[in-house]
Amino acid sequence: xxxxxxxxxxxxxxxxxxxxxxxxxxxxxxxxxxxxxxxxxxxxxxxxxxxxxxxxxxxxxxxxxxxxxxxxxxxxxxxxxxxxxxxxxxxxxxxxxxxxxxxxxxxxxxxxxxxxxxxxxxxxxxxxxxxxxxxxxxxxxxxxxxxxxxxxxxxxxxxxxxxxxxxxxxxxxxxxxxxxxxxxxxxxxxxxxxxxxxxxxxxxxxxxxxxxxxxxxxxxxxxxxxxxxxxxxxxxxxxxxxxxxxxxxxxxxxxxxxxxxxxxxxxxxxxxxxxxxxxxxxxxxxxxx
Amino acid sequence: xxxxxxxxxxxxxxxxxxxxxxxxxxxxxxxxxxxxxxxxxxxxxxxxxxxxxxxxxxxxxxxxxxxxxxxxxxxxxxxxxxxxxxxxxxxxxxxxxxxxxxxxxxxxxxxxxxxxxxxxxxxxxxxxxxxxxxxxxxxxxxxxxxxxxxxxxxxxxxxxxxxxxxxxxxxxxxxxxxxxxxxxxxxxxxxxxxxxxxxxxxxxxxxxxxxxxxxxxxxxxxxxxxxxxxxxxxxxxxxxxxxxxxxxxxxxxxxxxxxxxxxxxxxxxxxxxxxxxxxxxxxxxxxxx
Numbered sequence: 001x002x003x004x005x006x007x008x009x010x011x012x013x014x015x016x017x018x019x020x021x022x023x024x025x026x027x028x029x030x031x032x033x034x035x036x037x038x039x040x041x042x043x044x045x046x047x048x049x050x051x052x053x054x055x056x057x058x059x060x061x062x063x064x065x066x067x068x069x070x071x072x073x074x075x076x077x078x079x080x081x082x083x084x085x086x087x088x089x090x091x092x093x094x095x096x097x098x099x100x101x102x103x104x105x106x107x108x109x110x111x112x113x114x115x116x117x118x119x120x121x122x123x124x125x126x127x128x129x130x131x132x133x134x135x136x137x138x139x140x141x142x143x144x145x146x147x148x149x150x151x152x153x154x155x156x157x158x159x160x161x162x163x164x165x166x167x168x169x170x171x172x173x174x175x176x177x178x179x180x181x182x183x184x185x186x187x188x189x190x191x192x193x194x195x196x197x198x199x200x201x202x203x204x205x206x207x208x209x210x211x212x213x214x215x216x217x218x219x220x221x222x223x224x225x226x227x228x229x230x231x232x233x234x235x236x237x238x239x240x241x242x243x244x245x246x247x248x249x250x251x252x253x254x255x256x257x258x259x260x261x262x263x264x265x266x267x268x269x270x271x272x273x274x275x276x277x278x279x280x281x282x283x284x285x286x287x288x289x
Numbered sequence: 290x291x292x293x294x295x296x297x298x299x300x301x302x303x304x305x306x307x308x309x310x311x312x313x314x315x316x317x318x319x320x321x322x323x324x325x326x327x328x329x330x331x332x333x334x335x336x337x338x339x340x341x342x343x344x345x346x347x348x349x350x351x352x353x354x355x356x357x358x359x360x361x362x363x364x365x366x367x368x369x370x371x372x373x374x375x376x377x378x379x380x381x382x383x384x385x386x387x388x389x390x391x392x393x394x395x396x397x398x399x400x401x402x403x404x405x406x407x408x409x410x411x412x413x414x415x416x417x418x419x420x421x422x423x424x425x426x427x428x429x430x431x432x433x434x435x436x437x438x439x440x441x442x443x444x445x446x447x448x449x450x451x452x453x454x455x456x457x458x459x460x461x462x463x464x465x466x467x468x469x470x471x472x473x474x475x476x477x478x479x480x481x482x483x484x485x486x487x488x489x490x491x492x493x494x495x496x497x498x499x500x501x502x503x504x505x506x507x508x509x510x511x512x513x514x515x516x517x518x519x520x521x522x523x524x525x526x527x528x529x530x531x532x533x534x535x536x537x538x539x540x541x542x543x544x545x546x547x548x549x550x551x552x553x554x555x556x557x558x559x560x561x562x563x564x565x566x567x568x569x570x571x572x573x574x575x576x577x578x
Contacts, residue, residue, distance in 0.1 A: 007453065011455065100450075102451050103397050103398040103447055103451060103537075104395065104396070104397045104398070104417075104447065104448050104451035104452055105395070105396055105398065106393065106394070106395050106421075106452070107393065107394055107396070108392050108393045109392045109393070109394065128393075129452075132395075132452050133451075133452055133453045136452055136453040136454050136455060137453045139455065158392055158393065159393050161389075162391050162392060162393035162422075163393055163395070163418075163421050163422055163425055164296065164422045164425040164426045165425050166300065166425060166428065248392075
């Protein structure tokens, strides 16, 4: 694995890999890697793929400076995990390499007004802007994102379509700890009790799955049930429990077609998210989380 | 010259040209071509260059539907001129090929609040969005824009820098009719008297050049003089007479460093623009228009 810090070096390495007819896969991260990130390197990987991973904590997408400053870091461990996970090129730019008096922003309308967008103003604009920059720097053929950040995934799929980026987006399933908690760099902020209580998030989705399997389609009934299960985990607050259409993340009242159930809650000052995709198939609805 | 209408066809042709080690030059236009456009195909062109021109009247950048509907068209003549001018690939998408329920926009802050941005709200966002799309479709090595739309040029240079598009921007000088009127697709809307009166725009810049050559640096004195020369051409209204810093188009009170003097005025309902770059060299200031 090669490690580079400069945009020009990324371009030179990617160019060389393309000359060898490699397919370029890109995995953008903010570091503090876990197996969820590594799954993005590995899922469906073909021999001819050259994998570029970036580690960049993007200030532009943090609306809370404390959250930015407190974002966990362990670069040495990240480098080990990335190498072991099969990354070919690790790109670790600093803030100055990425932003020099930046005035340009990319935004995807509508999609970002609800769910996480409501409580994190400006967050998604920051994500779209940095992802556009990274796409132009790496120029990958495919880019992999985790279902965990479902709103990010759907919005980036729309951005790629709207702006004609010549990139295929891979959506990888949520990777969970053995007890069911969705992996997240933020999990380390939880104390022992909070860590245990937070399992309510995943349990609430399992309750949702049961309801849907039993034929329930009414969103009010399903989200009320989800809320009551989350409450059992004594969160400090529930940010949202929402069901939206997959394609445009608009709120729905009844499940019809591909949908997403997404939850967010605070334990202490730590905000955790989880979700499940409800896909309509020929054999009825299937829940993917 | 090959003519294509579909994004996939552009990509296939460009890919084939790149395989032959061609450098891809891109010239985006809204059609109704004149020698200004053709100069963008030719300026500094090397033998190894493959030139893609697009013709697309981008609805998203028109804040006035009448202006959009009335935008002059002559596709047959455009095809002839493009072929004669040396274009290799002419891309003529329709609205449906370019926009399908588009939700994504690209914006360059600050730069677009003054000059043409003030009187054409939303215009530049539409320009940046379509140019980003076209960049991703064509994936050129260089792209050529005319100094005529100076605000567009400076903003796109900033956008390319900010979003790390791997594209070199060429800025080509303004091409003028033999009497000095800057070439524009809109000139055809002028009647004979307006056409003659509108020469005042270029004359006003020549007056500005004289003042600067004589050592004048005060923006108020220079713009007052420009206004009085434009008034001699009896415009229906003057939209703006502005001097701004080249780098960020911010208003200046005194000429210090690279600057732009830009003018816009209406004859009838036709809005004409013109400008001059004032560059600081070792031998003092040089005016380029």
